[in-house]
Amino acid sequence: MTESMVRAEGVHKRFGRLEVLKGISLDVRAGEVMCLLGPSGSGKSTFLRCINHLEKIDAGRLYVDGELVGYRQAGDTLHELRDGDVCRKRAEIGMVFQRFNLFPHMTVLENVTEAPVGVKGVRRADAIARAEELLARVGLQDKLRNYPAQLSGGQQQRVAIARALAMDPKLMLFDEPTSALDPELVGDVLDAMRQLAADGMTMVVVTHEIGFAREAGDTLVFMDGGVVVESGNPRDVLANPRHERTRSFLSKVL
């Protein structure tokens, strides 16, 4: 268990009557890049949101870095974690959204320093230095004082990545980070993610970018209808999918 950064054991999630996750089991090793692929509504976003406890799971077990997500186990009984503890755990996991969700009333620099200063209590000067370094890494060193509305979609998404990295997360979750971008802007964001993967970050990436999954991914998981249909080395799965559903899905996106 110490090896895996994320471990899901039969994770179930319902919204009212609708069962969205029907027993997801998978392992993400430290330093691994796992890509999640699947048709719309298959529960990919929901699963990511369960990992940082934005959603509560109904059954099964979910561990991040060996610790239960959202609960504390004492003997046989589970105790819900208090809000403060949940927040502390979330702060260790970075998340990047399809629609960026930058804070529009703050400058780029403030977006990146807000959580380190406000949540982790980093000294402001240190947070600024770190933010400048991270923004330079994604090629935005001259946009520090701009507001998000003044940036292109691709630039906004790279700020969002820097914002998540500023918390020094041990795990990064990406939910279709390039789906809302014009095709010519996708490359810059994928480059930033490749760089991150090369630096050894553990990443779970929901994406329809098959090229990224093939080159940067260590594992590819195909989900449909709330279950994992198949998983394995991206090249193998993409070249010879074993299941009919995977095959028909891939024929549509490739």
Add this chain to the structure above:
Amino acid sequence: MSGSADTQQARAPAGRPDDVKAVPVRHPGRWVSGAIVVLVGAIVVNSVATNPRFGWGTVGHYLFSSRILDGLRVTLELTVIAMAIGIVLGVALAVMRLSPNPLVKGASSFYIWFFRGTPVLVQLLFWSFIAALYPRLSFGIPFGGPELWHGSANAVITPFVAAILGLGLNEGAYMAEIVRAGIVSVDEGQTEAAQALGMTRLRTMRRIVLPQAMRVIIPPTGNETISMLKTSSLVSVIAYPELLYSAQLIYDVNYRQIPLLVVVSIWYLVLTTILSIGQYYVERRFGRGTARELPPTPLQRLRRNLAIRHAAVEPPAASEERR
């Protein structure tokens, strides 16, 4: 692509086509309506200026009299304090109304229902007569527990306190709706992103949601403040000397009702005008980050116009700029 650009270049070798010179369309209707407006305006101004019963001399005499200025100060105090109470209460009630706890939510809804459902004038009178309802006020453990403090209601609920309670508590109900509309206008993705960064719910509200809600909250709050300035004149019924009651006290003695009401109106107009200007700048401040560029302030616009005028006087500089 480059081919078509070349042909265009060839057709207009000067680089810039001739200015459009055309005879503009005439709008006789505009002239007629303009003339009517000027005429009606002249009639009104003439009647106001020449009617001796307006008593302009008396207006001038009382406009800056110390009793009127004291009333003005009281009106401003009432407005500021009542709005402050209203805003704090409004934020609390709005957050309560969005709470998952049905009792907390219900309490907030009940408050809003009650205070919006009764006239402020009636509420003001209630507060001023509260001593008849609760002659003795005390503070301590309820249901027979020890008392920490007590006093007579008449001593505690002075006309000033009654005015503040009446205006402020009523305003809270209206502000609650305004703040709530602001909070729900903020994209849910913002809360989600803040939580994903590990922010607590309180911190998310304070640093992320409320500042963005401000854009929606500020304009109607400005209107509420202007409205409060005028509503505070109702306090005259409980004999607290704000602007209107101060004027009434004067004309009760000298019977110059009209000039004194003109004085009062002038001061209300001056204050509402100042507040409107302030509102413009506050809205501009909270518009940050939503538009690519903020609209210019009137001062900036004036400066820019002067600069353009200035440039037009010096033709070389102007043509330089155009290129």
